[in-house]
Amino acid sequence: MMAVLEAHPAHRLIGRKRLFSLAVPAVVLAYLLYVAVAFDIAGLAGRARWDNGAALLQDFWSYKIHVTRNNRTDGGIEASVEGMRNATFSTDNQPDWITVRPDGGREIALPQGNSVTFAGDGLVTLTTAEASYDIRPVSDGIETDIPNPPEGFSVSDKRFSADLPGGARLTVTRSRSEVFRRQPGWELFFFDLSSPFHGRSLTELVGLAVSGERLDPERSNIAGMARDFWRNSIWHHGDVAWAIFETILMAFLGTFGAGLISLPLAFMAASNFAPMRIVRQVFRRFFDFLRGVDALIWTIILSRAFGPGPLTGSLAMLLTETGTFGKLFSEALENIDEKPVEGLRSTGAGPLPRIRWAVIPQIAPVILSQLLYYLESNTRSATIIGAITGGGIGLLLMQAMQTQKDWEHVTYYIVLIVLMVIFMDWLSGRIRARLIRG
Amino acid sequence: MTSTDSSAAIAAAYRSQLSRRRSYSALLWAIFALLLISGFRLADKRNAGGFWEGLSQVFDYPSELIAEAAGKAGNLPGLIWSALPALVETLNIAAAATLTGAIGGGIMALLSTRGLAPWPRLVPLFRRLLDIARAVPELVIALVLIFVLGGGPVPAALAIGFHTVGALGKLFSEVAENASLKPVEGLESVGASWLQRVWFGIIPQVAPNWASYAMLRFEINIRASAILGFVGAGGIGYELRNAISWGQGRYDAAAAIFILLFATIVFFDQLTSMVREHLVRGQERGEAGGRI
Numbered sequence: 180m181m182a183v184l185e186a187h188p189a190h191r192l193i194g195r196k197r198l199f200s201l202a203v204p205a206v207v208l209a210y211l212l213y214v215a216v217a218f219d220i221a222g223l224a225g226r227a228r229w230d231n232g233a234a235l236l237q238d239f240w241s242y243k244i245h246v247t248r249n250n251r252t253d254g255g256i257e258a259s260v261e262g263m264r265n266a267t268f269s270t271d272n273q274p275d276w277i278t279v280r281p282d283g284g285r286e287i288a289l290p291q292g293n294s295v296t297f298a299g300d301g302l303v304t305l306t307t308a309e310a311s312y313d314i315r316p317v318s319d320g321i322e323t324d325i326p327n328p329p330e331g332f333s334v335s336d337k338r339f340s341a342d343l344p345g346g347a348r349l350t351v352t353r354s355r356s357e358v359f360r361r362q363p364g365w366e367l368f369f370f371d372l373s374s375p376f377h378g379r380s381l382t383e384l385v386g387l388a389v390s391g392e393r394l395d396p397e398r399s400n401i402a403g404m405a406r407d408f409w410r411n412s413i414w415h416h417g418d419v420a421w422a423i424f425e426t427i428l429m430a431f432l433g434t435f436g437a438g439l440i441s442l443p444l445a446f447m448a449a450s451n452f453a454p455m456r457i458v459r460q461v462f463r464r465f466f467d468f469l470r471g472v473d474a475l476i477w478t479i480i481l482s483r484a485f486g487p488g489p490l491t492g493s494l495a496m497l498l499t500e501t502g503t504f505g506k507l508f509s510e511a512l513e514n515i516d517e518k519p520v521e522g523l524r525s526t527g528a529g530p531l532p533r534i535r536w537a538v539i540p541q542i543a544p545v546i547l548s549q550l551l552y553y554l555e556s557n558t559r560s561a562t563i564i565g566a567i568t569g570g571g572i573g574l575l576l577m578q579a580m581q582t583q584k585d586w587e588h589v590t591y592y593i594v595l596i597v598l599m600v601i602f603m604d605w606l607s608g609r610i611r612a613r614l615i616r617g
Numbered sequence: 618m619t620s621t622d623s624s625a626a627i628a629a630a631y632r633s634q635l636s637r638r639r640s641y642s643a644l645l646w647a648i649f650a651l652l653l654i655s656g657f658r659l660a661d662k663r664n665a666g667g668f669w670e671g672l673s674q675v676f677d678y679p680s681e682l683i684a685e686a687a688g689k690a691g692n693l694p695g696l697i698w699s700a701l702p703a704l705v706e707t708l709n710i711a712a713a714a715t716l717t718g719a720i721g722g723g724i725m726a727l728l729s730t731r732g733l734a735p736w737p738r739l740v741p742l743f744r745r746l747l748d749i750a751r752a753v754p755e756l757v758i759a760l761v762l763i764f765v766l767g768g769g770p771v772p773a774a775l776a777i778g779f780h781t782v783g784a785l786g787k788l789f790s791e792v793a794e795n796a797s798l799k800p801v802e803g804l805e806s807v808g809a810s811w812l813q814r815v816w817f818g819i820i821p822q823v824a825p826n827w828a829s830y831a832m833l834r835f836e837i838n839i840r841a842s843a844i845l846g847f848v849g850a851g852g853i854g855y856e857l858r859n860a861i862s863w864g865q866g867r868y869d870a871a872a873a874i875f876i877l878l879f880a881t882i883v884f885f886d887q888l889t890s891m892v893r894e895h896l897v898r899g900q901e902r903g904e905a906g907g908r909i
Contacts, residue, residue, distance in 0.1 A: 207716055214713040217706075218770045232765040425663065432656050435649075471883035475844045475854065476875060479861060483678035486665030493660055559754040563844055566756055570663070573756065577848070580760045593757050600752040 237346065238586030242366040244274060246287055248297045248356040250316040256285050256297055260366045261584070265412050268372065276360070287358050290345030295358050303356050305341060305349055314339045314351045321351055365587045367413045374407035414591070419575065423599055425489045426571035429561040430603070433496025434554045438546065441466075441501045445508035446534070452512060462505070469502030474560060478568050487569030495564060496557055504549070511545045512538070544615050551607040558603045562596055572596055681865070686872035696873035700856055704877055707852035710774045710845075711838040717774075718781025718838075719831040725782060726789035727815055732798060735811045747790075750783025759845045773850035777838050788830045789823070796822040829896045832889040839885055843878060853878055 215221075245262045249255050258273055260266035268274065278286040282299030289295060296304040303314045314323040320337045328334050331342035340350040346361035370377040375394040376384060387400045395403050409417040444462060446452040453459035477495035485491045519537035528536070565573030572592060579588040661668045686693065728734050729743035755776045762772030800818035809817070846854020853874060860871040 211713065211716060214709050214774075217709055218713075218774065220771065223766060223771055226767045226769075228765060228767065235761070235764065425660075428656050428660055432653065432660060435653060436657075439653075467883060467886065470886060471879050473840050473843065473878070473882055475840070475847060475857075476878065479857075480678055481671075481675070484666070484674040485668065485671035488660070488664030488666075490657075490660040490664035490668060493657075559752075562754045563756045567844070567847060569665075576757065576760065580764065583764070589761070593753075596754060596757060597749065597752045600754070601748065604748070604752065 235586050235589075237361070238584075239590045241346070241361045241363045242587060243346075243359045243361055244366075246277060246285065246297075246358045246360070248285075248301070248303075249354075250301055250352075250356060251354050254283075254299070254301060256283075260372075260413070263413065266367060266372055272372075272378070287360070289343055289347045289358070289360060291343075293343050293347065295349055297356060301356075303349070303351050307343070314356075316351055316353050316356060318353065320353050365591070367411070369411070370404075370407050371412045371414075373412065376404055376407055414588070419572070419592070419595065422570075422572040422575050423595060426561045426565055426573065427558060427599070427603070429489050429493040429496065429565065429571060430554055430557040432493035433500055433561070434550055434557050436493070436497045437500035437504050438550045440497070441504035441508055442546070444501070445505050445512055448505055448509035449512035451515075451517070463509070466502040466505035466509075469498055470506070471502075472499070474499045474564055475567070478564055482568050489565075489570040492561060492564040492568045492570050495568070496560060500553060500557070503553070507549055508542070508546060511542045515541045547614050548611050551611045555600065555603045555607045558600055572599070682868045682872050682875075685865070685868035689869040692869045693873050693876070696870055697877050700853065700874050700877055703846075703851075703853045703856045704881060706770055707842045707846060707854065708839065708881070710770050710777065710842040710850075710852055711835060713774045714777035714781055714842070715831060715835040715838050718778040718834070719785055719827070721778070721782040722785030722789050723827065725786040726793055727819070729786065730790045730793045733793060733796075733801070733815065733819060744790075747783050747786040750779055751787060752783070753780060755780045755841050755845060756848065759850055760848065763849055768849050768851060768855075770851050773842055773845040773852070776845065776850075777841050780841075781834055781838065785827075785830060785834055789827055792823045792826045792830070793819060825896045829893045832893050832896075836882075836885050836889045839882060853881075 243261055244258060245260075246256065246258045247262070258268045258277055270279075273279075276288040278288075280286060280296070280299065284297045284299040287295045287297070292308055294306045296302075296306070298304070301316055303316070305312045305314070309329070312323065312325055314321055316322075321339055322336075323334060323339055325332065325334055333340045338350070338352045340348065342348055346359075348359040350357050367377065376387070379387070384404065387394070388404065393400060393403075398406070444466075447454075448459055448462035448466060450459055453462070474495045477498045478491065481494050481498075482491045485494065515538060519541070520533055523533045523537045561571060562573040562576075565571035566577040567573075572595065576589065576592045576596070579585045579592060657668075725743055725747055728736070729740050729747060731737065731740055734740050734743075755773075758776035758779055759772050762775055766772050796819050800822070801814045804814045804818045842850075842852060843854040843857075846852035846856075847858050849855065857871070857874045857878065860867065860874050863870060
C-alpha cells in the first residue's frame, strides 16, 4: 500500500516541489554569502569614511558661516557663507552674533555660551564655560600655553584647532584665524547678498510685493524678486530649471523619436507582416543589436561625433529604445485580431489602408501606453546619461558631488530629481488614462 | 419621408462629428510634430557639436576602433580574458541587487497590497515609500554612497537594490492583488498566522510571475550596473572608462570591453526572455495539472 502511494506521480511531484522550495532559499542565501565575501563587506567598515557621511548629513540641513581674519597682511576680518567670495557680508550687514570691537577686532558669540574674540592686534581668545585660552599667531606659527588641552582641541606650534559644541569650530594658523558657526537651513536660498530683498521677513516681502515703493526704480518689486530669485548667484535657480527642462527634453526626444522610427520597422519584424522569414529575422536581430549595444556604449560612440550635450544623450536613448520598441511593437502586431484586416481586404482595400484602418486602431492603445510608460523611466535614464554625456540635471549633480563641499546643492538637486520623476510618472499616468479611455 | 429626413440628419451629424474628431487628431499630431521638431532643434543648439556636422562623423570612431582592433585581433582574446573579473563583478552587482531588491520588494508588496497587508491603514504609506524608492535614480544613491563608502561594488549594489525594491514592489503588488484569497481564507480558518497565510497561501500563487518580473529586472540591472561602473562604482563600466581614456593606440582594449559588454547584454537579454516565457508557460501547464 505504502509503495503504491510513494510511486504515485503526484507524490513525486510534491516531493520535488518541496525540495525545490527548500533549495531556492538555500541557493539564494549561499549566493548572497558568496557576494558578501566577493565584495569584501567585512573590510567595508574600515574603508568607509564616516566623517564624510557626517559632513554630508550636517550639510544637508545646515550651513556654515565663516569668520576669517587674515593674519598675514592687513588683519582684515570678513564674514561669509561657506567662505564664498560672492556671499561675503558687508560690514554694515553682519550677522547679529558678530560684534565689532573698538580696536577693529570682532567678538563672535557661539552656541552654548562659548565665544571667540579676534583682537585688533591678532590675539585670539577662546572663552568656554571652563576656561579661557589665548592663542597668538606669529610669523613662524602660533604661540599658546595650553598644558592639558580638553577633548576636541588639537594644539601644535603651527596650528591650533578646537571643535566646539553646536558644530562650531575655531582654527588658528600663522596665516589666518577662522571661526565656523553652523546655521540651520539652506543659506541664501531665495536671494543672495547682492539682492535688496535679502534678509527680509516673509511679511516684509509680501508687503513690498503688494505695495510699497520700488526698491529698484526700473522694475516692480514682484518682478525684481522673481529676477533676483532666478539669478541667485549661489543657487542658480534659472540654470537648474533649464537643466531639468533639458533632462525632460532628452527623455521626450529619445522616447518619441524611437517610437516614430520603430513603428514602421516593427512591421518588418512581425511574423504576420514581414514579406519573408529572412526579413523578419534580419529586423529582429537588428533590434537585438540596438538594445544590446546599450545606451552607455551609444553615448560613448555618439559623443565622439556630436560632442557632449543633450542631443547626444537623446540620440543614444533613441537608438536603444528603437530596439526595445521594435521588439515590443512587433509582438503587439503579432497578437492582433486578424478579422478586421480580412474585412478590409474583402472590400478591396490595399495594404496601406488595411494597416491604417484595421491594424493601427488595435495597437494604438498598446503603443501609447508603452511609450508613456517608457517616458517616465527614460526621465531617470536621462539623468544618468546626462551625467556621462554632459547635459541636464545629471551633470549638475555630478559636478556638485565632485566639488565635495556643496552638499546642500546636492540635496537640492536630489529633491528636484525625485520630484521631476514623480511628476513625469503622474503626468504619463494621467495622459495614459485619458488617451486610452477616450 | 420623415425617416429619410432623420437619417439624413443623423448622417450629417455623424459626418460633422467625424470631421471634428479628425481635425482634433490632426491638431494633436501637429502639436506633437512641432514639439518634436523644436525640441530637436533646441537640443541641437545646446549640444557642443551640431547634428548635421556630426552625422557624417558618426562612423569615424567605430570604424577607427574596428580597424585598429582588427589589426591587433591577436590581442583580443587575452584582453577579453583579463576583463572577465570586472564583468563578473558587474554581474554580481546586478544579481545581488536584484535578489535583495526582489526580497525587499516582495515584503513591501505584501505590506502595500489591500486585502493582504497586516496593517491595512499603513497601505498608503508603504505605497508612497515604494513610489519614492522608484523615483530615485540609481545614480543619485550611488554617488552619495561612493562618497561615504569609497568606490567599489557595494555602493552600486545598494543603489540598484534600493531602486529595485521600488520598481519590483509595485509590479509584485499588482500581481498579488490578482491572487486568489481563497487559500488565505482557508488557512485563516485553521488559525494560521499572517506569515503562514502569506507563505503558504500567496507566495505559491505569485511566485512564477514574481520570478518573471525579477528576471526582467535582472537584465535591466546589468545595464544599470555597467553605467554606474562608468561613474566610479567598479566593474566593467570602470574598465571601459579607463580603456576609452587611453584613446588611440589602445583601441583594442576598448574594443575588447565593448565586445564583452555587448555579448553579455545580448546573452542575458535572450536568456531572460527565454526563461520568462518558460515561467509563464509552466504556470499555465501547472494550472491545467491542478485541475486533474
